[in-house]
Amino acid sequence: MGKLLIVGTVAFDAIETPFGKTDKILGGAATFIGLAASQFDVDSAIISVVGDDFPQDYIDLLTDRKIDISALEIVKGGKTFFWKGLYHNDLNTRDTLATELNVLADFKPVVPKSYNDADVVMLGNLHPFVQLSVINQLKKRPKLIILDTMNFWMDNALDELMEVIKRVDVLTINDEEARQLTGEYSLVKAAQKIFTMGPKYVVIKKGEHGALLFHKDQIFFAPALPLEEVFDPTGAGDTFAGGFAGYLAASEDSSFENMKKAVIHGSNLASFSVEKFGTERMLKLNHKEIKERLHQFKRLTQFDIELQ
């Protein structure tokens, strides 16, 4: 069993989709990552910040899953980061209606002593400055540092982002962001260019079109599970990252062969996440369901052409 250190937002989300809307519910990259990773045999801790408006119930949801929250700072009199989004009819595009940074604006992450020798560090989407600060506090180079980011930081903090990218092993990013970061339309070329920036592995997330894993001249592809209904895509990318990082931390093997399995586990968990609002589905997920859906992934992708 490995140690997984997670950095990212713990937040309130308000979501509107064609199927309904929510008030402020539990959200945030670190939350989704932590919940997904908790499906594996791993010790994990979250570094994040909330205000004292953050309900004890939500904190309990994390500790119930044995997630170490000693580095979840609770700012007295502060307000928790809030995001409000409206998804369009195809669920592939959304408008951000509100982003209130609140306590996140002045966040100084502190790596807990018991995790400064983490095996895997998952840097969830957040200001690159915070991600860099976490890397700098580690006493030992982790076996694997995984970075998730988004176009917002390319637009607003590119120098700091490039500094983080230089120091990680794996970059997970969506297709449009990979194109923006590299200026290459072909995802194969984009991945090759990202290799020159630092990472040895690149995961390009294509939402409903699956995910590509690149390493040197090797490529692996995992589809998204075709679903009858996608209810709410919020957190799907973070859930993918959490399943990916959680599986790698638990298996303590970062070979390309094992990383392929990690991509499948990430895709598998993400396929549940989108079935309900926010974290709802992830909180009720059991091992039997997960296993049955892994079977579905096998049936969906495995074929038997004899080749010599």
Add this chain to the structure above:
Amino acid sequence: MGKLLIVGTVAFDAIETPFGKTDKILGGAATFIGLAASQFDVDSAIISVVGDDFPQDYIDLLTDRKIDISALEIVKGGKTFFWKGLYHNDLNTRDTLATELNVLADFKPVVPKSYNDADVVMLGNLHPFVQLSVINQLKKRPKLIILDTMNFWMDNALDELMEVIKRVDVLTINDEEARQLTGEYSLVKAAQKIFTMGPKYVVIKKGEHGALLFHKDQIFFAPALPLEEVFDPTGAGDTFAGGFAGYLAASEDSSFENMKKAVIHGSNLASFSVEKFGTERMLKLNHKEIKERLHQFKRLTQFDIELQ
């Protein structure tokens, strides 16, 4: 070895992509289907029509590959069907600059006697009326009738198209067209709705995002091979259909398991087709290259998660 009967256009294409442009070159659905199918151990014939402006060299390209062209009508004084298209920078969208039906306008297909007991019939994209006429001329119900069509016929000949759909075993169609035909956004629901129209198998082509095969409650997915460069997408869908139909005709096995392999073979051949203008790459393709790329497909998609 089975008999494959192909119906579709044999045409001149003029193509402009961000990488270059061509004058009138060999094109047409039946051409791409026939060239792809000729990679398998199959007897095939094309039913189509051209004008006497169609060069003997192009006809030789087909007969060199043992494609029976006794039902390729050559209209004296007639002009061959011509399509001119301009691809945009992302190669995913294109403008049709010219469509000259010419001899296609009055085409009355005649099934050659030696093929009215074909094992597999591949109805390439064409007026549903022509496709229907071919079905009606068959003396024996083929083991498999495969239909490829496009949104143009949904807009302009929906009743006739529905009549053809009712009578085929497999419908191949792209994602947007599946949504248009069924009014369902979810491709899983769209496929289920298409089952009620007649076909027992549905293949939804998603271009660079791969292809989905549906049968009852079973789903199989084949990605498109991630390529450094896509040069010209013209004919990729037809090449996919030709590989799919050719493999099924050669193997004489239309089980779901075998159809999965057919989808992989179709995707494999399509990955070559897009590397050069028109049919150029398909005409120079050898078995060693095909096999090597099938290995790539395996490496791209196969993983080893132990499940009980």
